[in-house]
Amino acid sequence: MPKTEIIYFLPDVDAGVTSIVRNLLKYRPKSDLKYKVIFTREIERESVYIKDIFNVDEQIVFKYSKHENLYAVSKRLKSYVTSSDSILVSNDGLEMRMVQLLKMPNPLAYIIHGDFKYYYGLVNQNQGIIDQYIAYSKFTEEQLYTKIDSSNHNKVKMLYYPVPEIKSSLQTDKPTDLLFVGSFNERKGVQFLFKIYKAIQAKLPHVNFVLVGSGEMDAELKAQFSLEPNVLFKGQLNNSEVTQEMQKAKVLLFPSLSEGLPNVVVESMKAKCVPVCSDIPSGIPDLIDDKVTGYRVPIGDITLFSNSAIDLLENEESRSSIAKNAFNKAYSMFNPVKNAEHYEDLILKIEPKEKLFLNQTLGGILNQKYMPNALVTLIRKLNLSPKL
Structure with missing residues (x-):
């Protein structure tokens, strides 16, 4: 048979x-x-x-x-x-x-x-x-x-x-301040990233930012950040490499306009990288309890995106607590086996x-x-x- x-x-x-x-x-x-x-x-x-x-x-x-x-x-x-x-x-x-x-x-x-x-x-x-x-x-x-x-x-x-489990201790000395992972297109909200970064930089002059991905807005994004020495484009990475970047990062910026349930946010939660996300109806409410397992921000709100990231970067104790909550929630909801x-x-x-x-x-x-x-x-x- x-x-x-x-x-x-x-x-x-x-x-x-x-x-x-x-x-x-x-x-x-x-x-x-x-x-x-x-x-x-x-x-x-x-x-x-x-x-x-x-x-x-x-x-x-x-x-x-x-x-x-x-x-x-x-x-x-x-x-x-x-x-x-x-x-x-x-x-x-x-x-x-x-x-x-x-x-x-x-x-x-x-x-x-x-x-x-x-x-x-x-x-x-x-x-x-x-x-x-x-x-x-x-x-x-x-x-x-x-x-x-x-x-x-x-x-x-x-x-x-x-979603795979990610072995990660709750580091407080992560070298990357801000991380973006995704396609470089408007649906992913990359048109907001430069303004968000500059607003954060105005308060935290030495903040660094790593971007992972590629797409139709690649050249435009790189031109915007061309004079920023603390911004690094990593290009398209495989899954294990993306995980490593998340483990090294404190805050994930996720300014997307629409989603299903974003895998990258779940992965960041499992890597104890705190997500700051557009408050879109699909997926994000399943994952993010505002200021408990991450931050939910109105779509395109540059001020709230930047202020949320600043709060997390300046307050290590609060960031560690939210990272732990996010990890526990993702661990419970997204058991791979x-x-x-x-x-x-x-x-x-x-x-x-x-x-x-x-x-x-x-x-x-x-x-x-x-x-x-x-x-x-x-x-x-x-x-x-x-x-x-």
Whole structure:
């Protein structure tokens, strides 16, 4: 009898979603299940690709072009699905489009990774084929109940994901004052970092700041900080290197505009690096009790961000107390082994029902069964109309 196969699909972009799936697989229970991970890579999209090896039996990079006929892409992707009993764990849209177009009966779980219109759009479009919704913040769980039909409410489950334990003594002599970890883009709030830093520097002239990451605003950020000798850009680091930076840092600046439940904040709590976060509804309330396990600040409030960081840097006793509280909360909520077991148990218990497939063209109008892929690709490369 063949092994039960669980296939995780996720975009080939080394970001927060990747960290969560990486840890789900890293800490999965030992069993005779067959695990597979498929990284879907749109070749026209520039990104930091996933380089490490996941804890799976098979790891695949699936490349496709945005110009191709979606039917052709879906058929190639389906070739990696062993049988109609393989359990599919979706983290994005391509694999759900495959299930829709090819009318696949496979059990399908969808992990929703944030409070974003894009993800809710996928939820709305694919209610007929999703057998299990997994949210990992209370807010996203509540939002799902408002976005899907009441008949599907029993398919929603809120589970915190696994986060590795970090061995760290409660240092008081950490060398890094301020730390940022994340993509250099507006959604992560990096446009606020220079003003926050300068406001802190006005009170604490020798404050230092380490930035970890990369992205579309890389050049702009480096230009802003070019005359600041106490600011260091570390670039893109692997997980262990990021952990080391967190262990060395006193305060994490997290001025993001929107999130799911930010893995980087959980990691900072486990590293006893106190987070100062935008008070966004999704994820942050699960983690941060204001001035108890970190600081919650209105989005874009430069003065409160800087004052909160100054309070922490100037008051070692208060910072140590908050760091300890944050560590204890994260340790309790994000147990790597137990949480990974909960995910696997839930996925294995999926009881697929008859799927209600969409009877409509997905994407451009050239996505038709009868359209040759080479012709569709050629026409779309001519860029005649976005509707194609």
